[in-house]
Amino acid sequence: MLKVKTSLCGGIFAIIAAAVVFALIPSQVHMTPKAYTQAINQQTMPILAASLMAIMGVCMIVRSLVLKKEKVVTIIIRDELHALLFFAGITAAILLMPYITYLGTAALVIIFCFVFMKKKGFKIYAGSFLFATLFYAAFKFLLGVPLP
Amino acid sequence: MGDILTGVISAVSLENFILINVGILIGTIFGAIPGLNANIAMVLFLPMTFNFKPLTAMIFLLGIYTAGKFGGSISAILIGTPGTNAAAVTLIDGYPLGQRGHAKKAIHMALTASCMGSIISASILLAATPLIGKVALMFGPPEYFVLGIFGLTIIAAIAGDSIFAGIFMGAFGFFLSTIGLDKITGEERFVFDNVYLLSGLNLMAIMVGCYAMVSFLTKVSGRKYKTGNEDVVEISKNDKLTLAEIRENLGVMIKSSLIGTAIGATPGAGAVIAAFLSYSEAKRTSKHPEEFGHGALAGVAAPEAGNSSLTGSCLIPLLTLGIPGAAAGATLIAALQMHGLPPGPTLLKDHGVEIYVMILALFVIAVFMYIQCRLMTPLYSKISVIPQYLLIPNLIVLCIAGVFSLSNSMVNLYVMLFFGIMGYLLRKFFNFPVVPMVLGFILGPISENNLRRALSMSRGNWSIFVTRPICIFFILLIIVFMFSFNKTMKRSSEKADAEMNEQIQKTMQEAKRERPE
Numbered sequence: 001m002l003k004v005k006t007s008l009c010g011g012i013f014a015i016i017a018a019a020v021v022f023a024l025i026p027s028q029v030h031m032t033p034k035a036y037t038q039a040i041n042q043q044t045m046p047i048l049a050a051s052l053m054a055i056m057g058v059c060m061i062v063r064s065l066v067l068k069k070e071k072v073v074t075i076i077i078r079d080e081l082h083a084l085l086f087f088a089g090i091t092a093a094i095l096l097m098p099y100i101t102y103l104g105t106a107a108l109v110i111i112f113c114f115v116f117m118k119k120k121g122f123k124i125y126a127g128s129f130l131f132a133t134l135f136y137a138a139f140k141f142l143l144g145v146p147l148p
Numbered sequence: 149m150g151d152i153l154t155g156v157i158s159a160v161s162l163e164n165f166i167l168i169n170v171g172i173l174i175g176t177i178f179g180a181i182p183g184l185n186a187n188i189a190m191v192l193f194l195p196m197t198f199n200f201k202p203l204t205a206m207i208f209l210l211g212i213y214t215a216g217k218f219g220g221s222i223s224a225i226l227i228g229t230p231g232t233n234a235a236a237v238t239l240i241d242g243y244p245l246g247q248r249g250h251a252k253k254a255i256h257m258a259l260t261a262s263c264m265g266s267i268i269s270a271s272i273l274l275a276a277t278p279l280i281g282k283v284a285l286m287f288g289p290p291e292y293f294v295l296g297i298f299g300l301t302i303i304a305a306i307a308g309d310s311i312f313a314g315i316f317m318g319a320f321g322f323f324l325s326t327i328g329l330d331k332i333t334g335e336e337r338f339v340f341d342n343v344y345l346l347s348g349l350n351l352m353a354i355m356v357g358c359y360a361m362v363s364f365l366t367k368v369s370g371r372k373y374k375t376g377n378e379d380v381v382e383i384s385k386n387d388k389l390t391l392a393e394i395r396e397n398l399g400v401m402i403k404s405s406l407i408g409t410a411i412g413a414t415p416g417a418g419a420v421i422a423a424f425l426s427y428s429e430a431k432r433t434s435k436h437p438e439e440f441g442h443g444a445l446a447g448v449a450a451p452e453a454g455n456s457s458l459t460g461s462c463l464i465p466l467l468t469l470g471i472p473g474a475a476a477g478a479t480l481i482a483a484l485q486m487h488g489l490p491p492g493p494t495l496l497k498d499h500g501v502e503i504y505v506m507i508l509a510l511f512v513i514a515v516f517m518y519i520q521c522r523l524m525t526p527l528y529s530k531i532s533v534i535p536q537y538l539l540i541p542n543l544i545v546l547c548i549a550g551v552f553s554l555s556n557s558m559v560n561l562y563v564m565l566f567f568g569i570m571g572y573l574l575r576k577f578f579n580f581p582v583v584p585m586v587l588g589f590i591l592g593p594i595s596e597n598n599l600r601r602a603l604s605m606s607r608g609n610w611s612i613f614v615t616r617p618i619c620i621f622f623i624l625l626i627i628v629f630m631f632s633f634n635k636t637m638k639r640s641s642e643k644a645d646a647e648m649n650e651q652i653q654k655t656m657q658e659a660k661r662e663r664p665e
Contacts, residue, residue: 007310010578014316021323029326030335040603042330042337045596049323056316063312071309073579080576083369087569090544094561102552106545113541116368124538132545143199145553 002075007064014057021050086116102147106132156505164204165516168509171211172517176524178212179219180531181539182229183367186216187476191359192543194483195352195550202487203502207509209483210459213476214513217419217456218262218521221448222528225254226381234419234455237427240651241440241447246381248443252525256389257445259521261401261452263514268405268453269412269460270510273467276413277496277507280468284493289601290612292492294622296595299471301626304584311630314584317574321588322595324349331593332600344559351482351589353551353560354567358582359475360547361568362575364540369576383529397449400430408454412461419455419474426454441651460510467503469493470594475583481590492594 029043064070093108100108110128114120139145178189189212197205220232225242238258245254287295300322304314327338328348339345404426411422430450431440440447463480465471470491472478481491489499496503551564574580606612613619 004577006313006577006579010310010313010316010580013578017320024338028336028338028340030337032333032335038608040600040608042333042335045592045599046323046326046337049319049326049592052319053316053323056312056319059312060310060316063310071579073577075576079369079371082371083365083572086368087365087565087572091565094548094565097548097552097561098558102549105548109544109548110541113544114537117537117540119537128538128542128545131542135546135549139196139549139553143196143553145199146556147549147552 002077004073004075005064006071006073007060008070011057011060011064014053014060018050018054018057021046021053025050086113089113089116097148103132103136106136156508164207167200167204167208168211168513168516169520171208172215172513172520173524175212175215175217176219176222176517176521177531179216179231179235180222180528181534182223182227182231183363183536184539185232186213186219187479188360188363189216190476190479190483191352191355192546192550194355194479194486195553197483198486198553200487202489203505205487206480206483206489206502206506207513209480210506210509211513211516213480214266214456214459214510215517215521216476217266217459218259218452218517220455221258221262221452222255222531225251225258225448226383226529227533232419234423234451236420236652237423237451237455238448240427240655241442241444243655244441244443245445245448249382249384250387250443251381251529252383252385252387253389253393253445254448255383255525255528256522257393257397257448258452259518260389260394261397261404261449262456263518264401265405265408265453265456266459266514266517267511268402269409269457270507270514271460272409273460273463273510274504274507276464277468277503280464281493281496281500284468285497286618287493288616289598289605290616291618291622292598293595293602294613294619295469295471295493296591296598298622298626298629299469300584300588300591300595302471302629304587305630309579313578313580317580317582318584318588321585321590322592323588324354324585325589325592326596331597344557349563349589350554350560351586352486352554353563354589355479355482355586356547356551357564357567358571358586359479360543361564362571362582364544365568365572367536367540381529383526385526393445397446400434400446400450401453403433404430404450404453405457408457409461411454412458413464419458422458423451423455426450441655460507463507466491467506468496470495472587475586478583478587478590482586485590490594491590 025043025046029046031041031043089112090109093105093112096108097105107129110125110132114124114128136147139147174189174193175186178184179186190209193212194209197208200208217232217234220230220235221238221242222231224230224235224239225246228239228243230236230239242254242258245251300318301315304318305311325348327345329335329346330337336346407426407429408422411425427440427447427450430446431437434440434444434446436444462472462474462477466477466480470481470493472481484491484495489495489502547564548561551560552558554560571582575582602612603610614623
């Protein structure tokens with residue numbers, strides 16, 4: 001189990017996120033010579049957003065350390081690993097979609113989910129495959145969206 | 149008026165009627181299944197509306213939204229588990245009614261109250277829209293900018309436990325909205341030489357990631373998919389809701405609808421507060437307050453009317469000012485944007501016909517909902533116990549199809565996965581709410597463009613924002629909201645939650661004691 005101080009850790013995360021945005025702005029937001037003379041240019045909004053993110057980060061840290069207002073959440077690492085493993089499985093199935101088509105991915109997702117949740121039974125597999133085929137047909141023929 | 153009539157005539161089509169009913173069916177099912185809600189349903193089905201006409205798409209989504217509010221009461225009555233947060237109040241009297249063999253009566257009472265709530269709030273929306281629309285016409289770029297900040301502030305303040313976390317997420321959403329080509333100069337921002345990022349991140353992919361994927365991961369993490377064997381109450385055929393019973397509760401339904409409408413028009417106040425206040429008021433003024441908590445029909449009618457009347461009234465700030473009152477409002481704003489109806493004060497001026505037809509559609513939806521849900525009642529005992537392990541894979545497959553179809557590219561699926569895991573981790577580890585981020589992403593471009601226009605008007609002078617009356621009004625509202633109203637709302641919400649939980653526990657204990665072995 002892991003105990004996380006949400007305000008303190010969230011504040012630190014917010015400041016890091018703001019610092020990353022600040023660091024990226026010069027290289028990722030191209031400025032035209034004219035823009036330097038304007039009251040507002042293409043860098044203004046990202047700077048405002050990053051500044052606000054940093055200020056909120058500081059506020060969260062002050063709330064935790066100075067005002068001693070803190071909410072502690074307990075993270076059960078085993079449960080989180082369970083969720084991450086599930087996410088990894090779904091991600092893998094989606095990444096394979098260009099090679100195995102939508103129906104192949106759908107079949108993989110369904111099999112993975114049921115195996116992961118330890119559910120057996122012909123009916124649930126058959127029903128889910130049928131649903132996936134119906135989605136495919138609905139998108140392709142009713143909505144005119146070609147799925148791979 | 150002539151335009152509106154033309155709009156109504158053009159909206160009367162078999163296609164629209166079918167889609168309204170499909171929307172109602174989807175909304176009821178998603179509302180009835182604990183852990184799902186109307187917002188997730190709207191997010192999942194929004195990509196499917198891509199090829200629909202704007203009005204058809206909006207009517208379909210409003211069908212989902214309206215029916216989702218009622219759907220929550222079904223599982224509250226049948227299995228003692230509310231399908232939505234607000235339906236927890238319905239459980240207090242609905243579940244004992246179900247346990248005593250009056251499940252059908254309770255569901256029909258909830259349905260009648262929901263339809264009445266929707267109709268009353270839609271009537272008020274119809275009357276209020278032109279008035280607010282007139283004020284909205286006085287808005288210029290500085291007012292739009294301040295309004296954008298106001299919208300973000302109230303949602304950031306209400307969502308989650310900490311206002312700082314909410315504003316951080318809103319600012320993060322603002323930042324995300326800057327990714328892509330700058331609309332005014334055409335310069336690249338945060339694209340990392342990736343051509344797919346030139347058009348920016350797709351809002352729908354973000355929403356599916358943040359709402360649906362986060363919801364699935366939360367269920368998997370808590371191993372909540374194992375449920376599905378709840379004791380479901382039987383629906384008896386002969387248990388009819390009589391006209392006398394409807395007449396008896398008419399006053400409660402009307403009063404609760406008005407309470408819900410007033411609360412719904414306040415951005416950030418939620419359905420739980422509306423339902424709880426309506427219930428408390430009904431109990432306070434009842435001739436038999438001792439019956440409440442033991443299966444009083446008025447205890448079902450009041451929260452359902454209060455909760456459902458939010459559907460119309462939350463559209464008041466949404467359609468007139470472009471401010472969503474809750475997560476579902478943010479989804480409706482995304483839908484408006486996706487279908488070329490840019491939200492904000494100009495929406496009514498530029499697309500008045502569509503807006504009025506949408507409002508009128510709320511009446512039609514309520515009528516269809518009443519008919520459809522009465523016919524579907526026997527099936528509800530099956531729907532409310534659909535196990536999560538069956539839903540999760542099928543909904544993920546639907547998410548994949550929907551998100552891929554947004555632009556027929558894999559990029560949106562990667563965006564969905566990224567925001568799914570990011571939203572999940574941020575919520576789990578730091579308790580950061582995702583709704584303000586989505587709203588920041590929606591309001592970002594509107595605010596930025598208007599900030600630029602406002603500063604061009606004032607030749608770079610920032611004092612333009614404190615010299616115009618409407619701007620000053622909204623700035624004052626932001627201050628009041630952040631330092632006072634926000635705390636009051638949270639306190640009343642916490643109080644309502646605590647009282648409601650206590651009452652529910654009492655009801656469940658009583659139901660257990662009374663249940664025959």
